[in-house]
Amino acid sequence: MNYLDEFKKFIFSHYLATGVRLTLGAIIPSLIFQHFGILGELIAFPLGTLLIGSTDSPGPYHRRRNSLLIAIATCFSVACITGLLRHFHFVVFIEIIVFGMFFSLVGVYGNRVNSIGLISLLVFVFNIDDHLSGDMVLRTAAIFSAGGMWYFILYMILQKLLPYKLIQQLLGENFVELGKLLSIKAGYYMAKPDYDALFNRMVHQQVILRENHENLREVLFKTREFVTESTTKSRILMLMFLDSIDLFERILNSQQNYANLHRAFGHTKILRMLGTYITWLSTEIQQIGLAVQSGFPAHSRHDLDEAIHRCQKAFEKMREQQMTHDNMEDYIMLRQILNSLQDITERVKKLHRASTYDTEVGKDYKMNVETDNFTPKQDYNPRILLDNISLKSSHFRHAVRITLGLLIGYTASLFFDLGHGYWILLTIVTIMKPAFSITKQRNLHRIGGTILGVTSGFLFLYLIHDNTALFVLMMLSMILAYSFLKVNYFVASTAITLYVLLSFNFLNPQHITAVLQDRVIDTVIGSVIAYFVSSYVLPVWEHSQINQYMREALRANRRYFDLVAAKFTGKTLDINQLKLYRKDAIIAMANLSDNFQKMLSEPKRKQMKMEEYHQFVATSHMLTSYIASLSTYAQTLDYPQFSVEFEMMIRQIDRQLQAAMDLLEGKTTTVVEVTRESLPKNQKLLDLLTTRKKEIKELGIEKADLSPSRRMISDLKTINGLFELISTITIDEIKILQKIKPVNAH
Known part of the structure; x- marks a missing residue:
């Protein structure tokens, strides 16, 4: 690894740009408020900037603009409702159920909407107790929204000044x-x-x-x-x-x-x-x-x-x-x-x-x-949300887990004397994800990052007594936190803990020891709740979904192969269609790989037939690669005199691909016969190769290279070899699926 290049990549990345933008967006107004002695009263302003800004993910200008405005309006409503009703505990339980289910379930509309739902839940958690707003609920909600609007204005200005920077x-x-x-x-x-x-x-x-x-x-x-x-x-x-x-x-x-x-x-x-x-x-x-x-x-x-x-x-x-x-x-x-x-x-x-x-x-x-x-298409029809209200939906199961985790966390904060009990709920909301493997990883990173952040924070406060140095350290921690939030959660969690402790030290230095203790205790409690809920409450294990990804990968590869192979039978190749099918095949292949990688992080008792699944992922990658190689020749070469021979090979490969699909769908009638059938020989090519070998043997390489058929034989041998490799890989996939089928037959 070239560490200098890695550093340059980070320095110029949109991740660091996001971290700097969010940090400056929060720090600049905070310094102004501190100068006039009103930061304590307006602390919701920089919080609004940070939370609303966190929903701003890369995308087209109009989508980023609209999502920011929707996030501001949604968070204002949630802050008002939560703040006005927080003294009625039974109402808070109802809010947890309603908000927990709704804001988790909106993830069906994609990552951008999911981020708005997550931030809305965080705003709900921040307003459950009166540490933020006291009795001035509407005023605090307005200040929070003003902080969000400040980020929106900052985004609009930067977009006009640097329209191509994100690209x-x-x-x-x-x-x-x-x-x-x-x-x-x-x-x-x-x-x-x-x-x-x-x-x-x-x-x-x-x-x-x-x-x-x-x-x-x-x-x-x-x-x-x-x-x-x-x-x-x-x-x-x-x-x-x-x-x-x-x-x-x-x-x-x-x-x-x-x-x-x-x-x-x-x-x-x-x-x-x-x-x-x-x-x-x-x-x-x-x-x-x-x-x-x-x-x-x-x-x-x-x-x-x-x-x-x-x-x-x-x-x-x-x-x-x-x-x-x-x-x-x-x-x-x-x-x-x-x-x-x-x-x-x-x-x-x-x-x-x-x-x-x-x-x-x-x-x-x-x-x-x-x-x-x-371009990725996202349908925002309400019917999609309603259709996912079912235990068959992984999104619905995740929403149930989030809601139950919040209910348990809130109950724990009521029964135990915790100075910052809402940190338990923050931990649960930020850790729990639909996939168990990601939840498990974030859990470990959250606990490890919190402990490291608290330890380093204590050392910095003990060793450094200059407020300017501590302020610079806090700014650097904020930049790191929001730069690594989507790259490395351990680094982000460490940096978030550090800057939270340093900011508490500026606002209320007398209680910093209690804050240190609360941060660790609340994080551990939240992490334990998140782990047990994600493990035992309606878990969605990756092996239950891998059949779907395998079908999609096989179907995409078959479409890709059929389009490319048709060129060798004399049909015209549609380049636009080729690029579309290539994209679909690569996405399906990456989704299958991602699913398998998540399976590796799940409990051993849930890892069934891992060797066979690994083999299928490997063969799927090779199949896509060989079809892509074939497409290169399909775009540049044309040997119509061999179309009959290629057509026979293509027909056989199609039968093999169909047999693999039948196996995945529980139909096994033709599988045995297909695996025993060999790929038809390309007799014309074999004759050419025999002639070419004879030329080399009798004339020597130098004279044989003058033969006009030399380039054609090289191309045809490679194309024929690719068809043979595709056929071999497809038969391998059939054999792998025959081993997997007893576990996943439907």
């Missing part, structure tokens, strides 16, 4: 993560690669990239300046994003049979040479990402033309000296890898030029995708 931050991060994916690929070419470890890292990286792509699609394709009213800068940013998607597919479809590759060339230097060059390419892509984030042009660290030329010369020399008619097919595979690297090199060079925002780069740009098909 640059997200796009730059996308390139950095893309570079990391390529660096993982480089590991396959090094000596004695750990295939399982590399695969797991690739799966994790692809999940990250899937999330980045979704955010970028929503922001770019739903922003008028990028679609209809484009400037040079917006055109180039859009061009870079579309190129990044194509580059991602190119990296994805460079999947090889690495065991065969090492068997054939592991004793030579060529694989390590290629691995080093791929590492260089990954560094270049990450540098482009950092440049896009910072707004400065990217500068190449390596001479890519010279490096790829050396790789090609080494290949040609080795081919000339060591290739025979027996190992010809291994060299075809190696040549395809070089062709792929050459293509990636040209794309990287193009992206380097694009980072300069030269008008020449973007002048020929045309939007060639139907943006509506590529």
Whole structure:
């Protein structure tokens, strides 16, 4: 890991920008109020800024604007209702049930609405006792909303001043993560690669990239300046994003049979040479990402033309000296890898030029995708909420768990003499998530972060007596807290605890020891409640949902394969449809991987058939990769004279894919017969290969290379090999599903 590049990535990221924006938004008015001696009375103002600002997640301008206004109105209403009725405990219990269920269940409308629901619950918790508003409920609610409006104004100003900044931050991060994916690929070419470890890292990286792509699609394709009213800068940013998607597919479809590759060339230097060059390419892509984030042009660290030329010369020399008619097919595979690297090199060079925002780069740009098909769609029909009021809904089960946790936490705060009992409820609300694995992880991070934050806070207060130094420390803690809130909850929890303690020290230094104790005790109580409720109350275990993700992945791969394969039977390839099906396949693959990763964090008693599920995830990734490789050839090559042979192979693969789908759906009538059927041989290609081997044997490589059929045979051998790999992988999936089926038959 290059720690300097990681630091640069963080410095220029939207995460740090969010942390700084929220911190300054809260601190600036607080300093003004402190100057006039009214901060104690108006403490709800910076709290409103922080909470309302927390709902502001990356997205199109109009969605961010509308969600902030809705959050302000919703939180004002909740603060008024809670504050006016908090002295009636039986009414508070009713509010917990109503608010707990409703604000948790609105998560069915997506992450943006879910964040508004979460903040509304936090506002409810803050107003349960009178520590914040006393008897001036409406006044405090108005001050809180004013703090939210101040953040809204700040957001509007920054949006006008820096309209492209968020795009640059997200796009730059996308390139950095893309570079990391390529660096993982480089590991396959090094000596004695750990295939399982590399695969797991690739799966994790692809999940990250899937999330980045979704955010970028929503922001770019739903922003008028990028679609209809484009400037040079917006055109180039859009061009870079579309190129990044194509580059991602190119990296994805460079999947090889690495065991065969090492068997054939592991004793030579060529694989390590290629691995080093791929590492260089990954560094270049990450540098482009950092440049896009910072707004400065990217500068190449390596001479890519010279490096790829050396790789090609080494290949040609080795081919000339060591290739025979027996190992010809291994060299075809190696040549395809070089062709792929050459293509990636040209794309990287193009992206380097694009980072300069030269008008020449973007002048020929045309939007060639139907943006509506590529943006995440969210339906806000009330019917969706009503349909989820069922124990079959994971959202409803989560809402029940949240509500029960709050009821238990509130009861505990009434029966035990706790100075800040509402911290118990805050812990429960912030820790509990729909997935048990995330709740478990956040629970550990919350307890660990709180203990570390309290310990470090005590040490800072004991050792530092200068208020200016403590104030700077508090600001840095706030920035870290809100920068890492969605990246690393342990760091965020530590920083939040630290800045809360430091702020209490400024407001009420006499009671800081009691605050330290309350923070730890209340957090532990809340965490214990959250753990037991999430474990034993209507839990939704990931293995109960994995069949659905497996079906979606298989269905998406089949659609993707059918569209690509049809080109080899003589049909026209719809590029727009290809990109849409590619996106669907990659999203389905990432969702399946994410689900499996969550399964690994669940209790051992719930981890059934993990080896088989892991194998299915691995084969699904390989299947998508091989189809993506096939699509590259479908877009550039056309060999209609082989359409009959390819059509027979495609028909057989389709039967295999249908058999796998039948197994998932509990239909097993044709499975046995399909697994016994072999893929039809491409006799025309076999005849060509026999002729080619004969030419090499009789004429030698130099003269045989003059044959006009050389390039065609190389392409056809690769295409045919991809069909064979897809067929083999599909049969493997059928066999895996036969092992899983007894557990998950419906």
